[in-house]
Amino acid sequence: MDWSIYWFMFPISICVATTAMLSGIGGAALFIPIFVIIFPILGPEYPLTTAAAIGTALMTEVFGFSSGFVGYYRKRLIDFRS
Secondary structure, three states, X not given: OOHHHXXXXXXXXXXXXXXXXXXXXXXXXXXXHHHHHHHHHHOOOOOOOHHHHHHHHHHHHHHHHHHHHHHHHHOOOOOOOO
């Protein structure tokens, strides 16, 4: 499989992640419409079912949440006792 056909996903992901961070909503709320609506417009070589789009969007949030957790943990801003 030629992974270079997905080159456009990186700038789209950066824009979606920035918009999600600035607006305070989860990235999945913005990624799912892109996966379900925009990908079929781009062509049949980007098939993605609704269930796969939701799973992929939620998986991208795991990376964002875990990086936030690590950052707050390193700064000792998490109170585990409460």
